[in-house]
Amino acid sequence: MLRRLTIRDFVIVDRLDLEFAAGFGALTGETGAGKSILLDALGLALGGRGEAAMVRSGRERADVAAEFDLPAGEGLAAWLVEQELPADEGMLILRRTIDMGGRSRAWINGVAATLAQLRAAGEWLADIHGQHAHHALLRTDAQRALLDAQAGAGALVAEVAARHREWQRLLRLQREAEADSASSARERELLAWQLRELEQVGFDIEEWAEINAEHARLAHAASLIEGAEAAVVALGEGELAVCSVLGRLDGRIAALADFDAGLADVRELISAAAIQADEALHALRRYRDRLDLDPGRLAELERRIAAVMEAARKYRVQPEELPALAQQWRERLDTLEATADPARLAAAAQAARAAFESVAAELTAARLPAARRLSEEIAAAMQDLAMAGGRFEVALTPCAPSAAGVEEVEFRVAANAGQPLRSLAKVASGGELSRIGLAIQVITSRDSAVPTLIFDEVDVGIGGRVAEIVGKLLARLGQDRQVLCVTHLPQVAACADWQWRIAKREQGGETLSEVAPLDDAARVEEVARMLGGVNITATTREHAAEMLGRR
Structure with missing residues (x-):
């Protein structure tokens, strides 16, 4: 559950350090006081969208940190290990900053994290239902996603989409093969000829380096022999040969050193030079003896180099790039050969379709019981929300195969007894839509494993007895998990286990938002304000106390 929320310089909040309790908590206050701003700040910490406008005027950055208990189970803990993120003593701290330029940074337990990681962690911790969430449920894709989530069919949904993509890919290749068989054959023939040409060249990068080195040596063999011979003569032959001079x-110096020990170091240096000169002479003689003028080998190497250079010029690449070019041609030729046989592609496409239909049937089998269960539970909730006789159905209608399966998912509703079921998107009354949307959110949240549920003015458009029922539904949810609700309805607030009042204050010419936890007496005053407006009478307070006493 959410334990603590720390907010700095966020919209009209300067500094807030909030500690949350378990159960059902109500956040109330005048319109515009900043109730939803708290949830916006929490949404930012959970990986929601951030923008520069969130930074309080005149400040450099907004900073939000949310501390949660680490949920039971291995799911999130295993994810943290996989992501190499710490799990400190059963707590998880999500932090996010936004600067004046709109740049965002994120941390998980003090370790820098990506926004995607922050969002992924947030999905394990809290679920936020906005005041317009029911409008999103008018979209068929949202309805399908909600049903699949209730069915626990996420893996099947992904597999169906992947199988459908593969089937469509093979169908596309089949059509291309049928339409372009002549041009494809010409391209295959050209590629095969080019590959044979490169194979005849037999280019190898390591051999290329060796060939060039050997060619350079043979091309300059005469100069090398002449130079080595001159060096041998200078070092070892004749009266003035270096080795002879150094020896004498x-x-x-050795004889002189017998008379003066100070020449010992000089003698040592000359002796070393004599030794090195002698070693150089022997090495040069061996080198000279190995050198060979081989015109035949030189011509052979020149032909080999010319063939490689000609191929490189022809295909406008460097010699070293020829192997990569050949590999590129092989891959293209493999693709063309795979698509050269429309009949073979048709068989592969048929096999892919069968695989798709098999996993799509599994998805249908998972959706059907979830649709029945969801239909019954939402219809039952509608009866409590002043829609007696109302019906709800999650309809599965067969359709053309798609990446979403082989059926369309549609929420249908009859708000009153005797009315036919119609698409949820065609419900005329905004109040009915609000109540149905709330029923859907409450029912689906009840089955969620997320430990913290947040409702942001989801009770818009209802009132009276229905509002009291909504409050009781939320209180019932609060028995199993933490529930936070921003509300303007006294009936809902009165059902909460605890309550905060959000208000505005003026400070230094700025308008700031503040949060005050309410004790029992303060709750009576706040609920009375919600009931009676500006002029709160003793009767209003009695009514508020009575409502709170019925919790």
Whole structure:
């Protein structure tokens, strides 16, 4: 459940540190006092949309943090481990900031997180029903999504969509093969010829480096031999050969060092130079002896290099890019060959259709009992919401196969006894739509595993006895989980386990929102205000106390 909400510089909130209790809590106050702003702030922490307008005027950023108990079960805990995010002592703190430029940052338990991660974590923790949520239920896709959620069919829905995409892909390839068989054959022939040409070249990147190195050596073999020979002569042959000169010099300095030990270091340096010069002479002789003028091998290498360069120029790539080009051609040729046989593609498409129909049938089988259950429960809730005799049906109508399955999902309703069932989208009365939408939200929320349910003025358009019934429904939900409700109805507020009043105040020329937890006496005053408006009489207070006493 939600334990704490901290808000800084959010719209008309400067600083709020709110601690929440379990059960059903009502948030009340004058219109425009900022009741829904609290829920907007919580929605931001849960990964909702953020924008620069949320930052309080004159401030650099808005900052919201929500602290939740970690829900029981392994789902969210396992997700946190998978995402490499900490779960600190059974708590989860979601934090979000928005700056004046609209840039957003997010954290989970103090670790930087993406907005997608924040939103994913929020889906385990709280479910917010807005005051216009019933309007979203007029859309067939929203109705289908709600039914599938009640059926626990998320995995099946995803598989049906994937199978349908594969079936349609194969059908498209089949049509293309039938329409473009001649051009496809020409392209296949060209690609096959080009691949054979590259295979004849036999290009290999490692071999290419070796060939170029060997070619450079053979192309300059005469110069290398001449240079090596000159170096051998300079080092080891003739009166002035370096090795001979260094040897004689080493002997002279050695003799002198016998008379002056100060020459020992010089002698050591000359001796080392003599040794190195001798090693260089032997290495040069071995190198010279290995060098070979091989015109035949040089010509062979030049032909090999010319063939590679010609292929590279022909296809306008660098030699090193030829293997990648060949791979690209092979993949294209494989695709063309796979689509070259319309009959084979037709068989594959038929198999894909069968696979789609099989998993679509499983989805239908999952939807049917959920539709019956949902129909019965929402119809029963309608009876309590001053719609006696009303009926509700989640209708499944066969339709052309689609990514959503093989049936259309439609919510149908008869608000009064004797009326025919009609599409929810055609319900004329706004009040009826509000009540039906509320029934749907309450019933579906009851089956949700989310520990915190939030209702933002979902009781718009109702009043009197119906409002009291709504309050009792929410109180019943609050027995199993935490329920927060922004309401303007005293009947709903009176059913709450606890209540806060949200009000505006002036400070330094600014309008700010503040929140006051209400004790029993203050609740009487607040419910009386909701009942009687500006002039609160003793009778109004008695009525308010009576309503609160009936909880």
